Amino acid sequence: MSEVLTKSTARNIFYGGSLFFFAIFVGLTAQSRNYILTKGTDEAHLTESVVRGKGVWERNACFDCHTLHGEGARFAPEVGDVFKRWGGETDPAGAHQMIKDWMKSQPSGAQGRRQMPNFHLTEAQLDDLADYLAWVSRTNTQGWPPRPKAN
Amino acid sequence: MGKVDRDRLPHHCRMNAADTPAPVATADSDWGPLSALPGHPLMWVLIGSELAVFGLALLGYAGARARDPLGFALAQDNLDRLAGVANTALLLASGFFAALANRAAHAGEAAPARGWLAAAALLGLGFLGVKGFEYSGEIAAGHDIDSSPFFTLYFLVTGFHALHVVLGLIILGIVARLATPAAVETGTAFWHMVDLIWLVVFPCLYLMR
Amino acid sequence: MQYQTQNIAKTYWLGALLIFAVQVSFGLVGGLIYIMPNLLPVEYFPFNMVRMIHTNALIVWLLLGFFGAAYYLVPEESEREIYSPKLAYIQFAIFFLGGLSAVVGYLFHIYADHARSYLEQPLWIKLGIIVAALIFLFNISMTVLQGRKTAITNVLLLGLWGIAVFFLFSLYVPHNTSEDKMFWWYVVHLWVEGTWELVMASVLAFLMLKITGVDREVIEKWLYIIIATALFSGILGTGHHYYWIGAPGYWQWIGSVFSSLEVVPFFGMMIFCFAMAWKGRRDHPNKAAMIWSLGCSVLAFFGAGVWGFLHTLHGVNFYTHGTQVTAAHGHLAFYGAYVCLNLAIMTYAFPYLFNRAPYNQILNIASFWITSAGVVFMTVSLTFAGVLQSHLERVQGLSYMDAQDQIGLFYLLRFGGGAVTVLGALLFIASLLLMPRTKTAPVAGAVPAAAE
Amino acid sequence: MRRTFSSLVQAFLLLLTLSLALAFAAEAQASALWLAAVTLAAALKTRIVLARYLGLDAAPGALAGFFAATFLVLALVAGSILVFPTPIHQARGNAHLVATTGAPGANE
Numbered sequence A: 001m002s003e004v005l006t007k008s009t010a011r012n013i014f015y016g017g018s019l020f021f022f023a024i025f026v027g028l029t030a031q032s033r034n035y036i037l038t039k040g041t042d043e044a045h046l047t048e049s050v051v052r053g054k055g056v057w058e059r060n061a062c063f064d065c066h067t068l069h070g071e072g073a074r075f076a077p078e079v080g081d082v083f084k085r086w087g088g089e090t091d092p093a094g095a096h097q098m099i100k101d102w103m104k105s106q107p108s109g110a111q112g113r114r115q116m117p118n119f120h121l122t123e124a125q126l127d128d129l130a131d132y133l134a135w136v137s138r139t140n141t142q143g144w145p146p147r148p149k150a151n
Numbered sequence B: 001m002g003k004v005d006r007d008r009l010p011h012h013c014r015m016n017a018a019d020t021p022a023p024v025a026t027a028d029s030d031w032g033p034l035s036a037l038p039g040h041p042l043m044w045v046l047i048g049s050e051l052a053v054f055g056l057a058l059l060g061y062a063g064a065r066a067r068d069p070l071g072f073a074l075a076q077d078n079l080d081r082l083a084g085v086a087n088t089a090l091l092l093a094s095g096f097f098a099a100l101a102n103r104a105a106h107a108g109e110a111a112p113a114r115g116w117l118a119a120a121a122l123l124g125l126g127f128l129g130v131k132g133f134e135y136s137g138e139i140a141a142g143h144d145i146d147s148s149p150f151f152t153l154y155f156l157v158t159g160f161h162a163l164h165v166v167l168g169l170i171i172l173g174i175v176a177r178l179a180t181p182a183a184v185e186t187g188t189a190f191w192h193m194v195d196l197i198w199l200v201v202f203p204c205l206y207l208m209r
Numbered sequence C: 001m002q003y004q005t006q007n008i009a010k011t012y013w014l015g016a017l018l019i020f021a022v023q024v025s026f027g028l029v030g031g032l033i034y035i036m037p038n039l040l041p042v043e044y045f046p047f048n049m050v051r052m053i054h055t056n057a058l059i060v061w062l063l064l065g066f067f068g069a070a071y072y073l074v075p076e077e078s079e080r081e082i083y084s085p086k087l088a089y090i091q092f093a094i095f096f097l098g099g100l101s102a103v104v105g106y107l108f109h110i111y112a113d114h115a116r117s118y119l120e121q122p123l124w125i126k127l128g129i130i131v132a133a134l135i136f137l138f139n140i141s142m143t144v145l146q147g148r149k150t151a152i153t154n155v156l157l158l159g160l161w162g163i164a165v166f167f168l169f170s171l172y173v174p175h176n177t178s179e180d181k182m183f184w185w186y187v188v189h190l191w192v193e194g195t196w197e198l199v200m201a202s203v204l205a206f207l208m209l210k211i212t213g214v215d216r217e218v219i220e221k222w223l224y225i226i227i228a229t230a231l232f233s234g235i236l237g238t239g240h241h242y243y244w245i246g247a248p249g250y251w252q253w254i255g256s257v258f259s260s261l262e263v264v265p266f267f268g269m270m271i272f273c274f275a276m277a278w279k280g281r282r283d284h285p286n287k288a289a290m291i292w293s294l295g296c297s298v299l300a301f302f303g304a305g306v307w308g309f310l311h312t313l314h315g316v317n318f319y320t321h322g323t324q325v326t327a328a329h330g331h332l333a334f335y336g337a338y339v340c341l342n343l344a345i346m347t348y349a350f351p352y353l354f355n356r357a358p359y360n361q362i363l364n365i366a367s368f369w370i371t372s373a374g375v376v377f378m379t380v381s382l383t384f385a386g387v388l389q390s391h392l393e394r395v396q397g398l399s400y401m402d403a404q405d406q407i408g409l410f411y412l413l414r415f416g417g418g419a420v421t422v423l424g425a426l427l428f429i430a431s432l433l434l435m436p437r438t439k440t441a442p443v444a445g446a447v448p449a450a451a452e
Numbered sequence D: 001m002r003r004t005f006s007s008l009v010q011a012f013l014l015l016l017t018l019s020l021a022l023a024f025a026a027e028a029q030a031s032a033l034w035l036a037a038v039t040l041a042a043a044l045k046t047r048i049v050l051a052r053y054l055g056l057d058a059a060p061g062a063l064a065g066f067f068a069a070t071f072l073v074l075a076l077v078a079g080s081i082l083v084f085p086t087p088i089h090q091a092r093g094n095a096h097l098v099a100t101t102g103a104p105g106a107n108e
Helices: A003-040 A048-059 A092-104 A124-138 B032-036 B043-069 B069-076 B083-108 B112-139 B148-176 B181-207 C004-035 C047-077 C085-107 C123-146 C151-171 C178-212 C216-241 C249-261 C261-279 C289-309 C316-320 C322-354 C362-395 C398-404 C408-434 D005-025 D030-053 D060-081 D095-098
Strands: none
Touching: A003 B043, A003 B148, A003 B181, A003 C151, A003 C178, A003 C216, A003 C249, A048 A124, A048 D030, A092 A124, B032 B043, B032 C004, B043 B069, B043 B181, B043 C216, B043 C249, B043 C261, B043 D060, B069 B148, B083 B112, B083 B181, B083 D005, B083 D030, B112 B148, B112 C398, B148 B181, B148 C249, B181 C047, B181 D060, C004 C047, C004 C085, C004 C322, C047 C085, C047 C123, C047 C151, C047 C178, C047 C322, C047 D095, C085 C123, C123 C151, C123 D030, C178 C216, C178 C261, C178 C289, C178 C322, C216 C249, C216 C261, C216 C362, C249 C261, C261 C289, C289 C322, C289 C362, C316 C362, C322 C362, C322 C408, C362 C398, C362 C408, C398 C408, D005 D030, D030 D060
16 A cells, blocks of 8 residues: 555545534534523523623623633632522522622722722613623523532 | 655755754654554544543443432333344444455455445445434433433434444445445444444443343 | 745744733733732722733734744745745734734723633734734645645644634624533634644644654654544533533533543653654754653643543533633643643744754753743642632532632742743743854754753 | 455354344343343454454454453443442333433532
């Protein structure tokens, strides 16, 4: 078998194999997209306000300190479930207000504590952001994060 | 393996004395341990990767089952074992034809080789047909990839295997067109691997309980 | 240097080194904010801005380094001058100025309307990057197509095309956060655990070819085996990012199985480099380049391979996801795989580009050990921090800040490691810019064969 | 070295016999004996495919390696079932429960 043939065969097997795996990946992504839009997230309540809130989150690069569903920087707490942690499941209006108040009270200036800047958001932007955080808290994250009972 | 074609080697770095290829005793253009295997060595890289993937998945199956033996056993009862056995027979016969194709190709008989490859592919299609029939029954009964840990693994492992059958059919088609001994040997090596994986997957998912 | 146009690499690499300095400096600032949160005024130095400069500068300079590597090695491989040097310089201007203005803009809090991690560049800069990439691909592809085709250029080109194609997903920002995250990984994962690996493998193959003098036939076979295992495992390995973001549960199995195998190509690269170094046994005078190449393969294996595997199984990742374990893995993986690779090819090529063939490499070799020690120390500190954080927060149920308060020591240690890293990086830059000539004869100038 | 026609036919017939034998035994009671039988039969089949169909009898090292890998997987899966047996008395007659068992995401 000539060397040239061996090498072009090697290339073809590499391309063919990679294409095979990539095709499966694309197929699964398509199926997952469908799952996300029907079961994984609360697509039905993806309101204008939630979309605007996502914009606030992105424009201010919040993920460069916080994680959301565990992704982002690890300088500040996870916010994918902050709405739940702050009691939004039983008292949505209260959690909504807490998020707004928290944003307004920054930076705390407390010594030795990490500081969050004040982003000078308008009242409407704060509402949108709180709606966004409420919406992501309803995502089916397969049980993540673990919620051990605090002592 | 043939000699290295010195003319095709580059005259790299004519200006950099340091980079002139030293006459190192590495004219071995073989692929190390992969050279002993029938078919193209890189095909065996693919085969090795696949075996590792299915092996890990089945070990994962054993781990997941250990957490819920009853749930797995109940879900397992829904599988159509007869269809599984039929598919085993189909793949075994198909592998037999593929081996005959390889034998014919090495004897320089391109036309019979193509015939055996076509027979092997036909049985491969039969496998997919039976598998599709099985899937449709299971989905109609309300089982899908999300419905339980057993069915998640069942659909992933058998689905991934079925996609390998599809890829194998494509490969058989390509090597049938070439019909050279090297190509047929490489293509049938992949096909036998698909066969081999089924021989491990089938008892683990259908029979062991 | 054999071809005039290889000089283009000089411009790219000098630009890359400048941004490298910016990247590590801002890393140090970030580490400082962790240990002394009130030191810098939060209005001007919020952590998010510091981090985006750190990460974006990293990607910009690594890409500049890849471009430089391509302009350096493609002429030698293709036995042709670069198709259009003019286009290459125009591409540099667009990319470098784009990258630089993105970084400067961040200082003034100018980000994209739809920023995502690593992709904070405003839209017009993203478009500039795409234009630069198109110019680059046209230029390099024309050179390769007209010249000799080798496995090395073939794989390099595939990797570079992949980088450009997958970057296009950065323009797609769906409203649904989970869907958004899924396609964000099309850029990030398929870059660093897919296409970048192709670039890495081909550049390492080129370096081994040149430094060890082993037959091209042997090297190309290794190359194919490595990249085959990289893509066969890496593409579906993306699944390890889809466990907890709202995607179906089956990704836990796909991600665990395939990404476990992502160790294989990195292991292969390490064995490859050492086997070639052993087999070649040629006394190449550039010991420093050899050390960087071998160091690259070893640290990539540990950073990307071992540290990646540590938390890739979904049962483990359930506890470690979104903790400092990820940061530990990220630091050593990027350093080992891509930083060392760039510094290796620069170390190899600079003496030729500046016509200083026998030069004193002690400074350069020292910088390898110092920088690597710094990064490894950071990684180990962050690993401890992450493991403790996982336990305190995810097992014991402490709140985020309570857990953070208990791991402060490790952030202090990380800062120390970071300071050493910056020192090593500056030393490396200085070693290339100064490149002191040796006083003695060429071969004797090399340091006696280093331990690794 | 080349596979002869009769050796291939032999291999195929042996494989088919083993498969059908298992199919007829498939309704047998789950037991350690049954698991051992399934494991050994499957292992034997993989060995025949590796040696005869794939022609690895010409490369004994590779044959041993691949056979060891497949046998290990079969043995580990079977072994884990022995260690974590199916509570068969509960399973019998409870087929209607299947649709309701388990939920995706083992970590709920």
